[in-house]
Amino acid sequence: MRKIFGFHGGIHPPENKHQSLEHPIRDAGIPAELIIPVSQHVGAPAAPCVEIGQAVLGGDVIAEAIGVVSVPLHAPTSGSIAAIERRPVAHPSGSEALCIVIDTDGEDRWRSLEGVEDYRTADPAQLLERIRECGIAGMGGAGFPSAIKLAPRNPIETLIINGTECEPYITADDILLQERAQRIVEGAQIIAHIVQPQEILIGVEDNKPEGIEAITAAAAGTDLQVVTFPTKYPSGGEKQLIEILTGKQVPSGGLPADLGIVCQNVGTAVAVRDAILDGRPLISRVTTVTGDAVSKPGNFDVLLGTPMAHLLHLAGYDERKNRRLIMGGPMMGFSVPTPLAPVVKTTNCLLAPTESELPTPPPAQACIRCGMCAEACPASLLPQQLFWFAQGKESEKLEAHNLFDCIECGACSWVCPSHIPLVQYYRASKADIQQQRKDQAKSDYSRERFEARQARLEREEAEKDAKRAARKKAAEERAKAAATGEGEEDPIQAAIARAQAKKAAQTNEGSGESELEKLERAVVTTQKRLDTAQQKLSAAEAEGSDLVDALRTGVEKTQSKLDKAKAALAEHQANHSEAPAAAEEPPVDAAQAAIQKAMQAREADAQKSPQEKARDQLGKLEQRLAKAQQRLADGRAAGEEDKIIDALSASVDKLREKISETRAQLAETESA
Amino acid sequence: MEFITNQPLLAALIALVSLGTLFGALLGFAAVYYRTDGNPIADQINEILPQTQCGQCGYPGCRPYAEAIAEGDVINKCPPGGEATIQALADLLDVEAIPLDEEHGEEKVPSVAIIREAECIGCTKCIQACPVDAILGAAKQMHTVIASECTGCDLCVEPCPVDCIDMVPVPQAWHWALPNPVSRQTEIIASDKPREAAA
Structure with missing residues (x-):
């Protein structure tokens, strides 16, 4: 006999299990309509992959898993997709959720199913994939995708099949043990093949003698060990069961897998067996319908998506007697807003109690700090302290008192002499804290992004400034160099040098040759220019170009120049005077003047105070603004596109901004 | 040894001065x-602020407002944070929690x-206005908001020329609400009940 351990706390509420155990499992049949919520498990909702009106066969995938923590959904029978819409579902919020609605045809035609021939030789990864494809999620109540739970990081020492079912009223697992013990054992062996444990335990409370007998008989000759232990609520909780069977406590915030333990419900074991050996996806489950408001309580093999009303009708439901319909048991269950909500993968029980059976809790009174809740708590928490902090919304203290180790079993509320709905406080606080964590994570992320952006803007600004400063410095240096005449690369200097060189050459030449030669050459070159101009003019006239007039004036001018040059030559030849030189002088003078002007400007610029510079810039900007405004007005008048108008007005705005900036700068320099 | 006994004043002076030098150096x-x-x-305050970067407080972002609070500004200028943020700031700075200053906006969802x-x-x-670079796009190309990065500050709404x-x-996910503190509303003692109910 294996040593049995205990766990802290726990309670002994009336079991009320016999009512639903009088009949064997009944088939709930095929209702006219199946409503299949896309989110029946923990994790991401499945994504519908069927269209309205599409015909489906039993076992067809109707919604696909999205992401890792998710499972697909299958059509429980043949029919056609009637709708994909929001329908009321069994959820404590009482809200609606996306559902796939199937109109059944009653023929129950199936697509061909193929099981794995010999799972003992199959690759565990392949079996896990099939478990996932068959949509199996934990059937004990939480609905965690089984394929993930069966692929732990650590090697597994102990596999526990949970047949405890400690919650009052519920007998779905008990009836499975009684009627489908062989399938449970097969399922457990398949799971064992996947996780390769050293021992396989089936844990059952001692209030199920028939179930224990059946499962012991089925497990005979295998390496499964059936372990029974005294009845106490909530020994069926995963962490509590592990402590009972192994004496180990799952650390706070840890997983059973950290201790080398994996726990699976008996219902899940049967579903795994059906998926692997028959290839049958999870489309039905055993659900207990009980309570004094039903005349024929019992267990039903029910298709997922069956409206609760259909199931209640089969059990002889009397709506008048029933005060509230509960999904799950009296301890951990929650009220279902409407019996139109469907049965889902985690619906282990429908409880329809009368008022005398489960009376409305009396109004809560003040906590008297009796400490009974702390004695009852199976997680060794201090419920009265948690209650205190939850009222004051003291998140840090709640976490310090291990709020997140609360399994929400309801033992504290059950023993509370002040009838305080303690669990509701913990649920609300947990949700609050989770929301806070989410918000904090989001705000941390936003801060990071904001700071990164600030850094980027600063960097860009610094780069720009550096470039601007470098340009300014270079320009100033050049200006200084030009003013002192030292610069070699300065364009103005270079131009001056070139002009001077040219002039020097000319004067040199001029001194070398006689005036007569010069005049003769002038006549020749002017003649040449006149010839080319006339050619161009005639070509333009032939083409009928617009340029004819311009060219004609050009020709006339050249002609007059030629005449002048000829006259000068004649005059020179006549009196050998030096007059013709005057013809050449004006252009030289003009160049000289331009050079001088540029030099002056440069010098003035170099000597200018920043104030004057700013004022100049302001003048220039104002000119630009006037131009831009003109352009904008023109654009508006011409009815340009909005985009262009926007761009123009943006540029006007920008110029205005710059002007105001320059003004500010000017004011600053003036005041300085 | 002899020096200490002979010149107690000087010895004490030397001892004190050397101790002072030693500790001064340590400090x-x-x-x-x-x-x-x-x-x-300011860092701690910044941790509490919601990092919406909306500027409704009058400062260009949460960090500058955090610094302003550290310098003595009031703590009720943050509409996105709302009462919860004011409470957390009041706890941190050990000051009275004051109601949100409506001048800076209302607490919104x-x-x-x-x-x-x-x-x-x-x-x-809008791209230039976004404080967290949550808008993707380029000139003359369509822009879009990366919803997971958006803080909901609405700074991008105003600059948009075409609205x-x-x-x-x-949408806020449902979660369990705290129960009403029923005990404070019901009269437990029979004689405290309203007359009709007692009759």
């Missing part, structure tokens, strides 16, 4: 070595900016 070293950069209070993409002209003004940005409330 000086500590001041340099254990120097904290920035303002730790968290929202996210959505660009009506067909109407976007690609002007990039194609909507602020859409983010």
Whole structure:
């Protein structure tokens, strides 16, 4: 006999299990309509992959898993997709959720199913994939995708099949043990093949003698060990069961897998067996319908998506007697807003109690700090302290008192002499804290992004400034160099040098040759220019170009120049005077003047105070603004596109901004 | 030894001076070595602020407001944070929690900016306005908001020349609510009950 351990706390509420155990499992049949919520498990909702009106066969995938923590959904029978819409579902919020609605045809035609021939030789990864494809999620109540739970990081020492079912009223697992013990054992062996444990335990409370007998008989000759232990609520909780069977406590915030333990419900074991050996996806489950408001309580093999009303009708439901319909048991269950909500993968029980059976809790009174809740708590928490902090919304203290180790079993509320709905406080606080964590994570992320952006803007600004400063410095240096005449690369200097060189050459030449030669050459070159101009003019006239007039004036001018040059030559030849030189002088003078002007400007610029510079810039900007405004007005008048108008007005705005900036700068320099 | 007994005054003076020098050096070293950069209070305040970067407080972002609070500004200028933030700031700074200053805006449900993409002209003004770079786009190309990065600050709405940005409330997931403190509303003692109920 294996040593049995205990766990802290726990309670002994009336079991009320016999009512639903009088009949064997009944088939709930095929209702006219199946409503299949896309989110029946923990994790991401499945994504519908069927269209309205599409015909489906039993076992067809109707919604696909999205992401890792998710499972697909299958059509429980043949029919056609009637709708994909929001329908009321069994959820404590009482809200609606996306559902796939199937109109059944009653023929129950199936697509061909193929099981794995010999799972003992199959690759565990392949079996896990099939478990996932068959949509199996934990059937004990939480609905965690089984394929993930069966692929732990650590090697597994102990596999526990949970047949405890400690919650009052519920007998779905008990009836499975009684009627489908062989399938449970097969399922457990398949799971064992996947996780390769050293021992396989089936844990059952001692209030199920028939179930224990059946499962012991089925497990005979295998390496499964059936372990029974005294009845106490909530020994069926995963962490509590592990402590009972192994004496180990799952650390706070840890997983059973950290201790080398994996726990699976008996219902899940049967579903795994059906998926692997028959290839049958999870489309039905055993659900207990009980309570004094039903005349024929019992267990039903029910298709997922069956409206609760259909199931209640089969059990002889009397709506008048029933005060509230509960999904799950009296301890951990929650009220279902409407019996139109469907049965889902985690619906282990429908409880329809009368008022005398489960009376409305009396109004809560003040906590008297009796400490009974702390004695009852199976997680060794201090419920009265948690209650205190939850009222004051003291998140840090709640976490310090291990709020997140609360399994929400309801033992504290059950023993509370002040009838305080303690669990509701913990649920609300947990949700609050989770929301806070989410918000904090989001705000941390936003801060990071904001700071990164600030850094980027600063960097860009610094780069720009550096470039601007470098340009300014270079320009100033050049200006200084030009003013002192030292610069070699300065364009103005270079131009001056070139002009001077040219002039020097000319004067040199001029001194070398006689005036007569010069005049003769002038006549020749002017003649040449006149010839080319006339050619161009005639070509333009032939083409009928617009340029004819311009060219004609050009020709006339050249002609007059030629005449002048000829006259000068004649005059020179006549009196050998030096007059013709005057013809050449004006252009030289003009160049000289331009050079001088540029030099002056440069010098003035170099000597200018920043104030004057700013004022100049302001003048220039104002000119630009006037131009831009003109352009904008023109654009508006011409009815340009909005985009262009926007761009123009943006540029006007920008110029205005710059002007105001320059003004500010000017004011600053003036005041300085 | 003899010196100490002969010159007690001088010996005491030397001892005190040397001790003073030693501890002074230690303090000086500590001041340099254990120097904290920035303002730790401002950092803590910044941790509490919601990082919406909306500027409704009048400062260009949460960090500047955090620094302003550290310098003594009031704590009720943050509408996105609302009462919860004011409470947390009051706890941190050990001051009285005051109601939100309506002048800076009201506490609103968290929202996210959505660009009506067909109407976007690609002007990039919203991109420049976004404090967390949550808008993707380029000049003359359609822009879009990366919803997971958006803080809902609505700074992008105003610059948009064609008003194609909507602020859409983010659907809040349902969760359990705290029960009503029933005990404070019901009269337990029979004689406290209203007359009709007692009769």
